[in-house]
Amino acid sequence: MPLPLGFTGARLDRADQMRTNEAAFAAAIADPRATCLTLDGIDFVPGASGGLLWEPLDPADDRALMLLGIDDAGAPRFVREAAAGARVDARTRTVMRLLPLLSAEEAALYGGARSLVDWHARHRFCAVCGTPTDLFRGGWGRRCGACGAEHFPRVDPVVIMLAEFEDRVLVGRQGGFPPGFFSALAGFVEPGESLEEAVARELFEEAGIHVSDVSYVASQPWPFPSSLMIGCRAVAKDPALTLDTTEIEAAMWVDRAEVRAALASDMGAPFLAPPSLAIARYLLEDWAGL
Amino acid sequence: MPLPLGFTGARLDRADQMRTNEAAFAAAIADPRATCLTLDGIDFVPGASGGLLWEPLDPADDRALMLLGIDDAGAPRFVREAAAGARVDARTRTVMRLLPLLSAEEAALYGGARSLVDWHARHRFCAVCGTPTDLFRGGWGRRCGACGAEHFPRVDPVVIMLAEFEDRVLVGRQGGFPPGFFSALAGFVEPGESLEEAVARELFEEAGIHVSDVSYVASQPWPFPSSLMIGCRAVAKDPALTLDTTEIEAAMWVDRAEVRAALASDMGAPFLAPPSLAIARYLLEDWAGL
Known part of the structure; x- marks a missing residue:
């Protein structure tokens, strides 16, 4: 588990x-x-x-x-x-x-x-009219005394996912990550799409892969500043990658033995795994059967 | 299906x-x-x-x-x-x-x-400083020329769920619903909770029931104004209800035959089912095996 x-x-x-x-x-x-x-x-x-x-x-x-x-x-x-x-x-x-x-x-x-x-x-x-607002609802909202608009804390849904192809999953890294560190790809859900559509769009935008069979795995709040991370899997139709290098510096397909080595911080592991607080690690552990 | x-x-x-x-x-x-x-x-x-x-x-x-x-x-x-x-x-x-x-x-x-x-x-x-902002990123954000803050369209995650007890599910109605209409209970995900925690909190707040085994079913965007509806099921530990009547006017447990009758708009159905665009209907169809 x-x-x-x-x-x-x-x-x-x-x-x-x-x-x-x-x-x-x-x-x-x-x-x-x-x-x-x-x-x-x-x-x-x-x-x-x-x-x-x-x-x-x-x-x-x-x-x-x-x-x-x-x-x-x-x-x-x-x-x-x-x-x-x-x-x-x-x-x-x-x-x-x-x-x-x-x-x-x-x-x-x-x-x-x-x-x-x-x-x-x-x-x-107030985003509607520009007037300073006051806290209300015991701290769980703000209200504008000028225009009456009510505003509530944001929770920004993010999809974070492992694409699978045969017995491997896709991990990638952003330019700002510490050296050697790879994680699951992720992106904000946009207005007008389901979770499943957001997963497919992000994997196509960032890695150039088409996927099907998106499934939900788990979720966590991520307070930097207020994301809701929604962890999924998807099945890639073809493993060829076309990276959006403005988003992803590198990406690779890794098998279960490689994922287990990374999770165990083995010296010979092909990448450094995400930290234990991150759902990306949970997705990798879940996929590796740990 | x-x-x-x-x-x-x-x-x-x-x-x-x-x-x-x-x-x-x-x-x-x-x-x-x-x-x-x-x-x-x-x-x-x-x-x-x-x-x-x-x-x-x-x-x-x-x-x-x-x-x-x-x-x-x-x-x-x-x-x-x-x-x-x-x-x-x-x-x-x-x-x-x-x-x-x-x-x-x-x-x-x-x-x-x-x-x-x-x-x-x-x-x-600008919510940070109150200055008028300008659209940027091809319409997918706004930027403040005064303080530099960038703002992005909201997507508000909402959990909507069927609690199950033995072979029945819980449906409820708000005071503003048309007469006879019942739906799945729902509520906004708050900062600091997972989807599973939001489902459990909402069912306890609105109906007074404790649940376990929350599972994901499906999702849809709901543009009134910008919700992401995340449909789930959960298993109730006890069917006794304590309604928060500021949120829920009435709620009841219904069996598969009753759900099928409602979905078919039968004359004798014990409630009117949600419309076809709503994920609540999808949850009921999925549960009823239709």
């Missing part, structure tokens, strides 16, 4: 009904068990034990509170809007190095909070 | 590489075979033969052109940005009545164009 998927497994009741209930929301803030996730911009700050840092609500902090949910013990968990002008991007490499400090459940909680805080920081103005 | 999924099956090469190639984009506009989809706001205008209306590019029209793609005959297909102030919403009932005029392929082309034009109309300002 593959490892659990990264950024999944948060054991928090999102308590949707409390978001729109002002009395319940105020009671959650006043709850003495309530805590707030401490962030630096949108990066987490390791606690004393190495995990996330949850602190009591500071009444002197006037940044808006967003309700992440209610934990197993009944305690409300919050996160605050980033301070105006806080740096909210470009630290992904740092956070990727820190993430192994977190348990799977903490990584999932952090990922959701990060996407939410990031979205607010980059959506302070 | 269920019917093909609504709004899928567009046979158009989206020609992503032409969006960012100014010379290729200009050549596509100058191509004498190029046509533009005629819209009224974001609704389609039926052509003489009942289908979509595609007209030659009008050089006197100064609204920005977006490249939908290249058709099988090599002809570029465009759509234009809506006029400033055009009404771009609230006509869904009208367009739902007109949609049966379109072939499956035309409905898919129209759905993608509608979502794109609608997104531009509601995103004329």
